[in-house]
Amino acid sequence: MCIVLVTTAHPKYALVAIDNRDEYILRPTSRPHWWTAEPETHHAPNGVTNGANGSTKAKSPGPVEILSSRDLQRAERGTWLGITKGGNFAVLTNYRETDTHNAASPVCGTRSRGGMVTAWLRADPAESTEQFVHRMLEGGGVKGVGGFSLICGKLRKVSGEQNIEPLAIISNRCDHAGQVAWICGQRGSVYGLSNATYLDEGEESEETLWPKIRSGRELLSRAVSTASDEQELIDSLFNVLDTDNFPSDHTIDLEEGIPLLKNSIFIPAFGDKEHQREMCEAQQRGKVQQRDRNLPAAETLTSVARPDEQPCGFQTGLYGTQRQTVILVDWEGNVTYTERALWDDNGNAIPRGQGDKTFKFKIEGWQQEAEPRE
Template sequence: MCILLLTTAHPKYALILLSNRDEYLNRKTSTAEFWHPKILSPLDLARPAPHGTWLGITRHGRLAVVLNYREDGENYVGKLSRGLLVREFLSDQKTTHDWAAQAITRMEELSGDVGGFSLVCGELKPNGSGLEEFAIITNRSRSLGEGTAWIFGDDNDNEYTGDEDIRQSIMEKTYGISNSLYWQPWPKVHRGREMLSTIILNSLKQNSSAHLNEEEQQQALIESLLDLLSVNSISESVLASGDPDLLFKSLGESIFIPAFHTGRATATGTPADYSQPREDSGYKYMKGGYYGTRTQTVVLVSTSGEVTYVEKTLHNCDDNTAGNQEGTVVHRFQIEGWDAHP
């Protein structure tokens, strides 16, 4: 299952975002690109156009990430793609609060048409001491209104004194969510927040040394963040068992999910299993032979509004061989209008 980690605790970066996308390896996906002049994201090609996405950012600083909610039993495939929520937010011009209010009303009307999700969205705008508020919207609480949380807006300046004060302050500005409710995090989220806080603390100490220039410091930070996204906590006994049921039950424990065989036929074999989508959902998606972490993403937004977007593709087809890697793409751009905000 996927994981999203975010922090506003680094004094050189208004936001640091980390994401693992865990998915069946046969699900058709494009790598991140500017498919629209203003919108950067990968695209989920499993459904008919318009294609949704799980993560994206615009040149104006709109950012959104969606994570599926892990249902009991088979995951529900709704009439409407959850990835379209990200696309819609990125394409809109409303404030986060106005868009969230409208989305909550619409999702309540379409409750039976959309699978469980948590949507993190907001505008990357400095507010004097941090970022404007981001929303976390879920449709698996008692009501969408009650299930909406707001983060970032109350974060204080990143002025630190003393190691314990630093660590506590970093943790308070570091957030995480996976495929459960935001306020009921899985163990992998707790572990991820702690590890990200340690990386930020170590980065602060490293930045005080003179042996690395700014570019080298950023690259070292990116590498440490990708290392975090590659931490596998699934026990050797469970991995060795090859039991898909045991492996799927372990997904809440591990930040990284090594690709494993699901017990279903691969794309080159006879399809052994289908999800049960609604007939009007527009597609019939075969669950593939392998499942695991497919894509790792790191987004750095500097305090001057410069974006560094790093996407690492680990798998692009339904097998688990070393030749099944597309590599890494990097995009850099300046958020338009950043200097217009306090």
Template sequence: MCILLLSTVHPDYHLILLSNRDEFLDRPTASLDWWTHPPTNTKVLSARDLLRPEQGTWLGVNEHGKLGVLTNFREEDVQKISGDRSRGQMVKDYLTSRYGTVEEFVEAMIEEGSQKGVGGFSLVCGDLRVRSGEEGVGRMAIVSNRIGKSAANDKAGPDWILEKGSVETEGLSNSVFLEPWPKVNEGTKYLEEVLRDSQKAGRSQEELVESLFEILSRDNLPPEPTIQDLRDSIFVRIFPVPWTVPADTTASGCADDETLRKPAETPIRLYGTRQQSVILVDKQGQITFIERTLWDEYGNALPKDQRDRTFQLAF
């Protein structure tokens, strides 16, 4: 997933989350659905990457309301891109962990060094359950194995966002949290505008959801985009990527880069925004999770009646 936007601005929702996953269209992937983690018997709702043996995910919610989201970090040094473990395992670790709070998980993750041995990533994790008598979901942690250039980001430990009761909009892409790409700044601006306009107009949840998918579909790319241009556009339309391009082709951040190092049957692969997701947590604590898949593995647009998978959870 290559952009993540979160907001507590809309008064009818504790949290609204939007994400785009930019990826090679032929990467084997299981659609959004429930699955069970055998060692802990934990039930998780997520899509899954079927290429790596870990079968991790970039975005998921478990049966207890834990939320985990991953973005890759755009590496300048090609040698640092991939690791021995899949980045998607980081989300899986949180959603199936034995720790009761996000604070306990993050502390253990840092102490145990489980963020090592993988390529650059940022993990957003938190709890979507709304506790009785409390306003809003719990705060969320952003844990990364990369640091930025700013002194404020040169520290150990996570960044914390969406403190309980706050009214804020945050975003993350394939840079460190405190050094956002232009598309993150654009996305947070448009998200706040849409949420405020929706509330004033009294739009239904269905109308709001379509407005959120419109944000995820904003395309600022030039006719022939370069890797650098992907920093500027929330949506990445499909474009061909030669197999001869070095692993830095994954600069937009969601591919698990070792796929580029394998022999190719064809000289070209298609890359772009493949899945879009929206999660709503309403004032009653009900979670609506929608995944929209835009293309099949050959770059054919999916019919509208085959694109969306919707699940609702209550705790």
């Protein structure tokens, strides 16, 4: 049960975003890296290729530069979180399905949820967030995908204000664009999203607000108000992501553990005897690889591709928090992006910090200040 927490409450940073990816530990996943993709173009009903603003495009824009890890299990090579040089930002959480027999809301769709993230990261840079929302929800872009929620938007400073352009939360539980929530358009706010429908504060109740979201927002608020410098802030944010309220018995099976995931920000690796056996076998293979290649665990992480595709997921080994990400965006548009890997490809634990990768860059177009959303 992944979690993403975002805030606009830090005085130095326009946006702070943190994320835990909870997944089968052995699911093959690349390290974060820069990669390029041709921007997606779309055709008007008359067949003429148009720009995102509706005007005829003379030529296609150049390749989009994207920073993300990539899921190597499915052919789409999607991701759960990413950002582009131009400031397109997206992070996704799955929707926890309680009825596994509901064909309208499949647990595993024919299309990858990770493709929803890359749909925005690969969008024409001229396309606005609102246009993307309408395209996805009214143009059938979310059909055939398992339940998900997607925070997405352009990281831009609003002209004449100490605010950023709002981010949208798209879900294929939305019937139309009018149901989409917008967040981060005002200073001093803290938001949380996990594996249920996002609710505004006025819609929340003790029954609908997951404990991990409540505690996550409180801990995030405390972290951004007390850290004195960037490294202390990053360390504090990783501490938030490490908050563990999961039961001490890690030998329960997934079905028994699922209801408990909403209580804990961090999910320690757990699973029944069969999943423990699979994990041990993978670790033994990893020890042989490390001995033969003389590599530390942090350097055995997958970076290329996986030969055996399993379209409905890699559901072997233990389940838990696999990756953690901290993103800081300051008022000059400078991004600090740090991803922490907690496990290598063979299920060997990586000591905290040894699996970190950090990227720093400046958002192109940040100074072309956006107008407020109407």
